Amino acid sequence: MTTDQTALLQYALGEADDALILGQRLCEWCYHAPYLEEDLALANVSLDFLGRAQNFYQYAAQLDPQQRTADQLAMLRDSREFRNLLIVELPIGDFAFTMARQFLLDCFYVEFMTALQGSADPNMAGIAAKAIKESQYHLRRSHEWLLRLGDGTEESHRRMQIALDQIWGYTMEMFENSPAENELLAEGIAVDRSALKPAWDTRVNTALVEATLSRPEDGWSVRGGRDGIHTEHHGHLLSELQFLQRAYPGLEW
Amino acid sequence: MNEQQQLLPLFEVFVRSKRGLDHKHVGSLHAENPEQALEYARDCYTRRSEGVSIWVVKSSDITASQEEDARSFYDPMDDKPYRHAMHYQLPEPVNNM
Numbered sequence: 001m002t003t004d005q006t007a008l009l010q011y012a013l014g015e016a017d018d019a020l021i022l023g024q025r026l027c028e029w030c031y032h033a034p035y036l037e038e039d040l041a042l043a044n045v046s047l048d049f050l051g052r053a054q055n056f057y058q059y060a061a062q063l064d065p066q067q068r069t070a071d072q073l074a075m076l077r078d079s080r081e082f083r084n085l086l087i088v089e090l091p092i093g094d095f096a097f098t099m100a101r102q103f104l105l106d107c108f109y110v111e112f113m114t115a116l117q118g119s120a121d122p123n124m125a126g127i128a129a130k131a132i133k134e135s136q137y138h139l140r141r142s143h144e145w146l147l148r149l150g151d152g153t154e155e156s157h158r159r160m161q162i163a164l165d166q167i168w169g170y171t172m173e174m175f176e177n178s179p180a181e182n183e184l185l186a187e188g189i190a191v192d193r194s195a196l197k198p199a200w201d202t203r204v205n206t207a208l209v210e211a212t213l214s215r216p217e218d219g220w221s222v223r224g225g226r227d228g229i230h231t232e233h234h235g236h237l238l239s240e241l242q243f244l245q246r247a248y249p250g251l252e253w
Numbered sequence: 254m255n256e257q258q259q260l261l262p263l264f265e266v267f268v269r270s271k272r273g274l275d276h277k278h279v280g281s282l283h284a285e286n287p288e289q290a291l292e293y294a295r296d297c298y299t300r301r302s303e304g305v306s307i308w309v310v311k312s313s314d315i316t317a318s319q320e321e322d323a324r325s326f327y328d329p330m331d332d333k334p335y336r337h338a339m340h341y342q343l344p345e346p347v348n349n350m
Contacts, residue, residue: 035261037282041296141292148285 009063010180016056017084023049075245087170100163106139120188150211168216263312264290268304
């Protein structure tokens with residue numbers, strides 16, 4: 001196997017893990033959202049991410065020298081083998097926290113998937129072409145929630161600001177290229193994450209002003225997800241996500 | 254139903270399943286404003302590719318006939334068969350009308 005193929009596998013796995021973990025977090029709102037319409041809407045977004053994860057895992061499975069299937073990659077790896085960014089694994093918190101995270105991620109994904117559509121790797125470009133349409137809709141929703149809560153009541157504003165302050169230090173990791181990404185950059189396969197920062201900043205800053213929220217200071221930042229170093233929440237998430245396959249190996253329905 | 258939902262206005266949702274067909278009433282939902290209602294309609298009523306176009310209308314903007322009007326609204330039509338096309342002889346090529 002060439003070095004390129006190893007890097008590509010890491011790249012696809014990273015994207016797959018991000019989508020799976022975020023999708024799993026979002027579906028925790030199922031039956032718990034503020035009201036029925038929002039419950040369904042959030043579940044739809046969650047399913048979009050699970051579908052995206054499936055696409056990336058299926059591609060990763062094709063590249064895997066151990067010949068694991070997409071299901072095995074998702075359900076039978078341990079926490080240290082997951083390569084997702086820390087921001088997606090944080091607990092859902094309150095509704096403001098979920099929406100603040102979603103908005104910051106949606107702003108990123110709209111830029112990232114647009115760029116990935118131009119990837120020299122046709123599989124990655126194909127998945128991105130599908131994902132960009134979903135992300136544009138996700139952003140429309142999360143942007144409106146940011147405005148509604150930020151420029152809403154005193155309580156909703158307070159909660160939204162707290163959420164932003166708590167998440168802010170986890171956003172930096174989105175703009176750092178992993179070694180695999182750096183390797184694939186030269187061939188035009190990977191997206192240069194650091195180059196997406198200015199466009200992301202513009203989107204976020206404009207929306208925050210509109211929502212009467214303040215942009216948190218760039219003080220602290222946390223990273224490690226791409227190296228498999230996760231928060232204490234990750235193992236608990238996996239224990240729920242992977243329970244069936246761990247307890248009943250090979251179970252299908 | 255929680256307090257929040259009682260505060261949100263009700264909207265009626267109409268979905269056009271295919272180009273060329275009419276919008277059909279499919280149900281109703283609660284939302285804060287028409288824009289949010291449109292998105293919830295998209296999320297609740299077109300998740301299985303049921304539509305290509307959506308209308309939402311605030312339920313309170315619909316003026317509906319009332320049950321107690323039925324006597325004067327609909328009963329008078331019951332004995333006017335000449336308004337139906339049933340007494341006309343249809344030419345052979347026309348199977349249904």
